[in-house]
Amino acid sequence: MDRTEHWNAAVTTGAGIALGTLACASAAAAGDGHIQASDWLQFSGTILAALMALGAAAFAAIPIYRQLKLLRQQTAANAVTAILWAAQALDEEFFALEKEAKIYDDLKFIISRAFKSQPDTWGDDFKKQEMLIGEAGTRSMAYNERNPEGGELFDARFNFHISCYALNKPIYNLYICGSQKAYATRDELNFKGNAEDKLEVWQKARVALLEIVRKERRAYWAKVRALEREALGLPTT
Numbered sequence: 161m162d163r164t165e166h167w168n169a170a171v172t173t174g175a176g177i178a179l180g181t182l183a184c185a186s187a188a189a190a191g192d193g194h195i196q197a198s199d200w201l202q203f204s205g206t207i208l209a210a211l212m213a214l215g216a217a218a219f220a221a222i223p224i225y226r227q228l229k230l231l232r233q234q235t236a237a238n239a240v241t242a243i244l245w246a247a248q249a250l251d252e253e254f255f256a257l258e259k260e261a262k263i264y265d266d267l268k269f270i271i272s273r274a275f276k277s278q279p280d281t282w283g284d285d286f287k288k289q290e291m292l293i294g295e296a297g298t299r300s301m302a303y304n305e306r307n308p309e310g311g312e313l314f315d316a317r318f319n320f321h322i323s324c325y326a327l328n329k330p331i332y333n334l335y336i337c338g339s340q341k342a343y344a345t346r347d348e349l350n351f352k353g354n355a356e357d358k359l360e361v362w363q364k365a366r367v368a369l370l371e372i373v374r375k376e377r378r379a380y381w382a383k384v385r386a387l388e389r390e391a392l393g394l395p396t397t
Contacts, residue, residue: 243383247380247384250377253303254370256296257366260366263289267331270285270289275348275352286331289331293328296324297323297328300317301317301321304321312372313376316365316369316373317369319365319369320362320368323358323362323365329358331355331358331359334348334351337351
């Protein structure tokens with residue numbers, strides 16, 4: 161409850177006491193049909209006592225309000241560290257997923273050159289992409305191990321991890337049979353087609369995870385900003 165709400169509550173309570181006292185005094189005065197000076201003095205005294213009691217209660221509530229406000233600020237300051245760490249981890253994951261878009265473009269070209277005229281670096285490029293995909297899958301599982309509670313983000317990371325593993329197998333087979341060859345058997349062409357299919361599945365899983373991480377990242381940074389304002393005693397809205 162903020163300062164305005166406290167004052168509103170005080171005013172409402174005071175008005176209620178005043179109206180209640182006025183009604184009682186009026187009823188008492190109307191009972192004998194005459195309003196004496198003593199009745200007005202008693203009525204005024206009752207009103208004054210009620211207002212004094214209300215003022216004393218409001219004055220006593222000020223230090224409590226200040227203590228509660230300080231406690232909220234301290235709690236926000238303590239919480240912001242953990243939320244900030246989570247937001248920064250999502251930043252790292254987001255930018256890594258964005259950067260891995262290059263894997264898709266590079267690997268698509270490398271696969272297309274299997275059993276054709278290949279650049280001298282074809283084999284090394286293939287092994288490099290295989291390593292990068294393995295690192296991406298490992299990173300995704302590492303994030304899930306830190307946050308094992310499940311949910312949409314957990315599932316998207318797991319699906320991306322599975323797609324990395326599923327892609328690495330056919331590209332390894334393609335590398336073994338396709339290195340420096342200008343022809344292919346039927347089975348070897350199947351390896352190539354399988355690698356292309358798994359690459360598309362991997363790309364869809366990467367994009368899906370990227371969008372969920374983007375959403376979570378925005379939400380966490382919004383929490384960080386709100387907690388920082390609360391820790392400074394500023395309005396959060």
